[in-house]
Amino acid sequence: MSSFDVTTARQHFPALKQDQVFLDNAGGSQTLGDVIDSITQYLSKTNVQLGASYHTSATSTTKYGEGYKSAAKYINAGEDEIVIGASTTQLFMNLASALKFQDGDEIILSKLDHEANVDPWFVLADRLKLKIKWWVSDKPELKLTPENLKPLLSNKVKFVACTHVSNILGGIHDVKAIAEAVHSVGALLCVDGVSYAPHRQIDVKALGVDFYAFSWYKVYGPHVAILYASSAAQEHVKPLGHFFNPTKTLEDKIGFAGSCYEAVQAIPQITAYVSSVGFDAITAHEGRLQAILLEFLNSRDDITVLGTASADSKDRVPTVSFVVKGLSSRKVVEEAEKVSNYGFRWGTFYSNRLCDEVLGLDKEGVVRVSMVHYNTEDEIKGVVEVLKKVLP
Numbered sequence: 577m578s579s580f581d582v583t584t585a586r587q588h589f590p591a592l593k594q595d596q597v598f599l600d601n602a603g604g605s606q607t608l609g610d611v612i613d614s615i616t617q618y619l620s621k622t623n624v625q626l627g628a629s630y631h632t633s634a635t636s637t638t639k640y641g642e643g644y645k646s647a648a649k650y651i652n653a654g655e656d657e658i659v660i661g662a663s664t665t666q667l668f669m670n671l672a673s674a675l676k677f678q679d680g681d682e683i684i685l686s687k688l689d690h691e692a693n694v695d696p697w698f699v700l701a702d703r704l705k706l707k708i709k710w711w712v713s714d715k716p717e718l719k720l721t722p723e724n725l726k727p728l729l730s731n732k733v734k735f736v737a738c739t740h741v742s743n744i745l746g747g748i749h750d751v752k753a754i755a756e757a758v759h760s761v762g763a764l765l766c767v768d769g770v771s772y773a774p775h776r777q778i779d780v781k782a783l784g785v786d787f788y789a790f791s792w793y794k795v796y797g798p799h800v801a802i803l804y805a806s807s808a809a810q811e812h813v814k815p816l817g818h819f820f821n822p823t824k825t826l827e828d829k830i831g832f833a834g835s836c837y838e839a840v841q842a843i844p845q846i847t848a849y850v851s852s853v854g855f856d857a858i859t860a861h862e863g864r865l866q867a868i869l870l871e872f873l874n875s876r877d878d879i880t881v882l883g884t885a886s887a888d889s890k891d892r893v894p895t896v897s898f899v900v901k902g903l904s905s906r907k908v909v910e911e912a913e914k915v916s917n918y919g920f921r922w923g924t925f926y927s928n929r930l931c932d933e934v935l936g937l938d939k940e941g942v943v944r945v946s947m948v949h950y951n952t953e954d955e956i957k958g959v960v961e962v963l964k965k966v967l968p
C-alpha cells in the first residue's frame with residue numbers, strides 16, 4: 577500500500593466483514609488474515625517439537641527462529657534481548673521473579689498504569705522488602721514527565737515502572753525523557769507499551785528503556801506478548817531456566833518452556849503488514865478518527881474526556897475515554913447497543929488505581945472508544961450519532 581486506503585487495509589482482516597463495528601481495540605485488535613493462514617499452515621504441516629534433525633522439525637525450528645528475528649527487528653532489539661510469552665502480565669511476572677535487588681532498595685510505580693505493570697512489582701517488593709513510592713501527575717492532563725518524577729528519585733531508587741500510554745487516557749508520555757531521568761540516578765526503567773504499540777513504531781534503543789513489553793494480540797496478531805530487556809539490564813536478571821539449559825538470551829533466562837510455536841512463527845506476517853502500511857499513514861488516519869470523536873465530546877458540557885482533551889497525534893493515540901454527567905458509563909454502552917452494532921465498552925479496564933484513586937470514579941468507570949487504523953471516518957461519525965441518540 578503506497579498511500580493509505582482504509583478499504584484496502586480492511587480487506588486484510590476477515591473479521592471486519594461482519595456486521596459489527598469494532599471499537600474495543602485497546603482490549604484486543606482483529607487478527608490479520610495472513611496471520612490466521614500462517615497459523616493454520618503451521619499447525620497443519622509443521623507442528624512438531626523444535627530442535628530435531630528430521631526435515632519437518634528443521635522447518636519448524638527455522639520458522640520459529642524467523643518469528644523471533646522479525647519480532648526483535650521490529651522494535652530494534654537484538655535477538656538475545658527479547659522473549660515472547662503468553663501475555664504482558666505473564667512476562668512482567670517472570671521478570672519480577674528474576675530481578676535482583678538489595679536490602680533498602682526502592683522502586684517507583686505509577687498510579688496511571690494497568691495492573692499488569694504494577695502487581696508484579698508489588699509482589700516483588702513484598703518478597704524482597706523493597707520500599708514502593710507512588711508516582712502520580714496532575715489532573716486533568718495526567719501526564720507522566722521527568723519533572724513530576726524527579727522529586728521521587730534518589731540514589732536508593734533502583735527501578736521505575738510506567739506506561740507509555742494509559743489504556744484509559746490515551747495520552748503519550750515522553751519515555752525517552754523519562755528514561756534519561758531514571759538513568760540519572762542509576763535506576764532501571766520498565767515500560768508498558770501495550771497501548772502504544774498498535775499506533776506508533778517502537779524503537780527500544782532510541783527510547784533508551786531497559787525493559788519494554790507489549791501484546792501482539794492488540795497489534796493484529798495472536799494472543800502472545802513480547803518483553804525486551806537490554807543486554808546491560810540483563811545483568812540484573814537471574815536465569816530461571818533448568819540448570820542444564822543455556823542462560824545467554826532473555827528467552828533462556830525467563831522464557832521457561834518455548835514460546836507458543838504457531839503464534840511466534842506468525843509474527844513476520846504482522847511486521848510485514850504494518851511495514852507495508854507504515855506508521856506515518858496509520859498516525860495520520862487515526863488522527864482524523866480521534867479528531868471527529870473528540871470534537872463532539874469536547875463540545876458537550878455534560879461530557880468529561882479523561883486525560884488530555886487534545887486530538888493532536890503528538891499528544892495522544894485514538895484511545896478515548898469519557899464520563900457523562902448524570903448517566904452511568906454502563907448505561908451509555910447498554911443504550912448504545914440497543915440502537916447500534918457499535919462495540920465499545922465501559923469499565924475500569926484493569927487500571928483500577930487510576931479509576932478509583934486518581935479519577936475518583938465509581939465501579940462502572942469510563943466509556944472507552946478505542947480505535948485503530950482499520951476503523952473508518954464513517955464509523956466514528958456513526959459513534960457520534962449513536963451518542964447523540966443515547967445522551968440526555
Ligand SMILES: Cc1ncc(COP(=O)(O)O)c(C=O)c1O
Binds near residue numbers: 664768
Ligand atoms: C496498557 C495495558 N497494559 C497491559 C495489559 C495486559 O496485557 P496482557 O493481557 O498481554 O497481559 C493490557 C491489557 O489490556 C493493557 O491495556
